[in-house]
Amino acid sequence: MLDKVREQPEAVRFLERVVGGELTCPLLLVGQEGVGRKFSVLAAAKQSFSKGDANSPHILQIDHGAHPDVTVIAPEIPGKEIGIKEVRKVIEDAYSFPSLVPSRYVIIDGADWLSTAAANAMLKTLEEPPKTTRFFLLAEQSSDVLPTIRSRCGLVRYQPLSEALIVEHLDQHTADPTKSLVCARLADGSVGRAIQYLGSGRLALRDQMTGLLEKGLGGDLSSLFSAVNEVSSLKLGLRFLEHLLRDLVMLPLDPTRLTNVDIVEKLGVLRSKIGERRLGRLVTNLANVKQHHRAPVNLAFHVKTYLADVFSE
Amino acid sequence: MAGKKRTGPFVVAFGGEDYFLDRAVELGRSRKDREVVVLDGDGMTDHDFVDICEMRAFDGTDRVVVLDNANKLKGDKVLKPYIEAKDPQDDSVIIIAVVRSDKLSDLWKAAAAKGRSDSYPKLKPWEGAKLQKHVEKEAERLKLTLGKGTVAAFTYFLGAELRPIVNELRKLIYVVGEGGVVERKHVAMVVAPAMPAQPWEVADAAAEKNAKKAMNLVSLLYKSKGDGVCIPITAALLKTVEKLIVARQMLDKGDGKEILAARFDMHPFRVEKYLIPLAQKHTVPRLRVQMKHLCKLDAQIKGPAQSKRTLVELAVLSIAA
Numbered sequence: 001m002l003d004k005v006r007e008q009p010e011a012v013r014f015l016e017r018v019v020g021g022e023l024t025c026p027l028l029l030v031g032q033e034g035v036g037r038k039f040s041v042l043a044a045a046k047q048s049f050s051k052g053d054a055n056s057p058h059i060l061q062i063d064h065g066a067h068p069d070v071t072v073i074a075p076e077i078p079g080k081e082i083g084i085k086e087v088r089k090v091i092e093d094a095y096s097f098p099s100l101v102p103s104r105y106v107i108i109d110g111a112d113w114l115s116t117a118a119a120n121a122m123l124k125t126l127e128e129p130p131k132t133t134r135f136f137l138l139a140e141q142s143s144d145v146l147p148t149i150r151s152r153c154g155l156v157r158y159q160p161l162s163e164a165l166i167v168e169h170l171d172q173h174t175a176d177p178t179k180s181l182v183c184a185r186l187a188d189g190s191v192g193r194a195i196q197y198l199g200s201g202r203l204a205l206r207d208q209m210t211g212l213l214e215k216g217l218g219g220d221l222s223s224l225f226s227a228v229n230e231v232s233s234l235k236l237g238l239r240f241l242e243h244l245l246r247d248l249v250m251l252p253l254d255p256t257r258l259t260n261v262d263i264v265e266k267l268g269v270l271r272s273k274i275g276e277r278r279l280g281r282l283v284t285n286l287a288n289v290k291q292h293h294r295a296p297v298n299l300a301f302h303v304k305t306y307l308a309d310v311f312s313e
Numbered sequence: 314m315a316g317k318k319r320t321g322p323f324v325v326a327f328g329g330e331d332y333f334l335d336r337a338v339e340l341g342r343s344r345k346d347r348e349v350v351v352l353d354g355d356g357m358t359d360h361d362f363v364d365i366c367e368m369r370a371f372d373g374t375d376r377v378v379v380l381d382n383a384n385k386l387k388g389d390k391v392l393k394p395y396i397e398a399k400d401p402q403d404d405s406v407i408i409i410a411v412v413r414s415d416k417l418s419d420l421w422k423a424a425a426a427k428g429r430s431d432s433y434p435k436l437k438p439w440e441g442a443k444l445q446k447h448v449e450k451e452a453e454r455l456k457l458t459l460g461k462g463t464v465a466a467f468t469y470f471l472g473a474e475l476r477p478i479v480n481e482l483r484k485l486i487y488v489v490g491e492g493g494v495v496e497r498k499h500v501a502m503v504v505a506p507a508m509p510a511q512p513w514e515v516a517d518a519a520a521e522k523n524a525k526k527a528m529n530l531v532s533l534l535y536k537s538k539g540d541g542v543c544i545p546i547t548a549a550l551l552k553t554v555e556k557l558i559v560a561r562q563m564l565d566k567g568d569g570k571e572i573l574a575a576r577f578d579m580h581p582f583r584v585e586k587y588l589i590p591l592a593q594k595h596t597v598p599r600l601r602v603q604m605k606h607l608c609k610l611d612a613q614i615k616g617p618a619q620s621k622r623t624l625v626e627l628a629v630l631s632i633a634a
Contacts, residue, residue, distance in 0.1 A: 076358065076387050076388055077387060077388065220562070221558060221559050221562045221597075222559045222562065222563060222576055225555065225559060291612075296615050297608075297611050297612050297615055298548070298551055298611055301551045301555065301604075301607070301608065301611065302608050302611070304555065304604070305601075305604040305605055305607075305608050308558065308601055308604060309601055309604075309605065312558075312562070312597060312601060
């Protein structure tokens with residue numbers, strides 16, 4: 001089962017040791033969303049529970065999220081914290097004896113979204129985990145996890161996936177190779193994110209962000225601010241904007257490395273209108289806005305300030 | 314009475330006027346013809362809520378499920394298909410959702426489309442006529458008559474919020490007796506002055522370049538509400554500065570009051586009387602700098618910064634200077 005995990009050799013080595021029973025400490029799996037962190041832990045659980053039997057009922061139960069000895073908790077709504085109630089329930093489960101297999105797998109998908117109280121509640125359990133429970137904490141960045149939790153876990157890093165692998169996945173869902181390539185490059189090495197971009201029409205958001213730059217060029221703050229208010233997800237929009245700006249910088253240097261390969265002509269026109277100096281300021285200002293990405297700031301106001309600073313001179 | 318006419322399976326009450334929203338909850342709670350379940354959406358998942366909605370009374374009695382704080386319900390994966398599948402003619406279970414927000418989410422909009430929605434927007438201080446009508450209606454319900462200038466006295470002491478006004482009316486029954494006439498002197502006797510300032514007043518005073526008034530208001534707000542008030546003040550400053558920069562740029566372009574009124578969804582008279590004089594006190598480059606400062610402030614006050622009050626006061630002074 002772990003043989004299905006691709007391009008994550010370090011993680012597979014660690015998980016094989018978990019399956020073999022050599023490693024019992026909690027593991028902190030760090031990597032961006034969609035690179036296969038949860039997939040690889042579930043693969044390890046399947047390998048461990050089925051003992052190589054491809055027809056084992058454990059595999060089917062895990063695939064359907066119905067295995068009694070595999071517990072997964074995640075924020076109920078993306079961007080919300082995992083509360084102490086959920087964690088207490090997990091701790092209670094962790095100390096009960098597994099039902100069907102020798103060891104229970106507990107996956108906390110979003111260790112960086114544990115509330116302070118929830119994280120503190122886990123400390124004792126992570127310090128001395130029950131012998132029959134394996135803990136896997138998933139986080140995008142280790143620095144966002146409470147240091148006291150970090151110090152109690154073995155660190156496993158997940159690498160961004162290669163463009164070729166993501167495109168290979170996306171080609172199963174679309175017949176348009178250009179769209180696959182754009183989604184793969186926008187996803188920054190995350191196959192999960194690439195599939196989301198391809199499937200949910202989120203590329204329209206990229207066009208909205210291009211529209212913002214075009215509106216900015218008009219210098220009319222009223223229409224620019226209204227356009228910012230209409231962006232449905234500014235966080236994701238900023239990610240797309242970052243790629244757009246990177247493309248605008250890269251365009252004369254190396255056009256083969258562009259992300260938005262489907263709108264090269266449009267980018268050329270946009271670049272000539274924006275000019276070198278303003279482009280430089282856009283990149284700097286975007287970095288400033290991104291500093292506060294995770295804080296609960298008024299992101300729309302920050303983006304408006306950032307664009308007004310560049311375009312309303 | 315709500316029970317007499319057909320409402321469909323959903324009644325969605327929304328807005329910022331807590332008094333009416335509380336009444337919507339009470340109306341649901343007091344239904345005698347149905348089994349009543351009252352729930353609080355704060356901390357509840359949509360899964361649990363749908364579970365409760367789908368239960369049936371042992372004797373087959375129709376039910377009414379009142380969900381207060383419906384905007385705080387977690388998740389929509391189960392509730393969305395439940396709403397979609399609900400037959401608009403089937404009112405064996407009536408769900409009264411009280412959304413304490415001026416905007417309805419798509420989920421509750423879909424529910425309202427299959428039943429009814431009642432909007433109770435928060436009254437603005439300048440909507441005197443509407444407030445007068447509401448207060449008179451409530452006084453009538455309490456069998457009181459209002460004398461001349463009483464509503465103005467209420468708003469002077471309590472602002473434009475209906476709930477505290479109705480609370481004071483209930484006290485006044487003991488002063489003037491049932492069926493009595495409430496005069497201004499009675500109001501002054503009973504009413505305890507409420508919070509004398511609102512965060513938007515600070516932003517307005519700063520925009521007027523009246524530093525003294527703005528600082529006094531900040532001080533009053535801190536006294537009455539403590540450190541937590543720095544977030545609403547900052548939000549008000551953000552909103553005001555954004556409005557000012559757009560208005561000032563439009564004025565520089567030569568746009569008239571009608572165009573500004575359409576842009577800001579305001580009456581042209583208010584634009585002329587209030588917005589244009591304010592915008593003329595500022596310049597676009599200066600406001601751009603203010604926006605940058607406010608971004609920093611926004612991040613600082615929502616983080617672990619110390620001396621948040623000083624940071625807010627500095628921002629207010631910088632706009633008012």
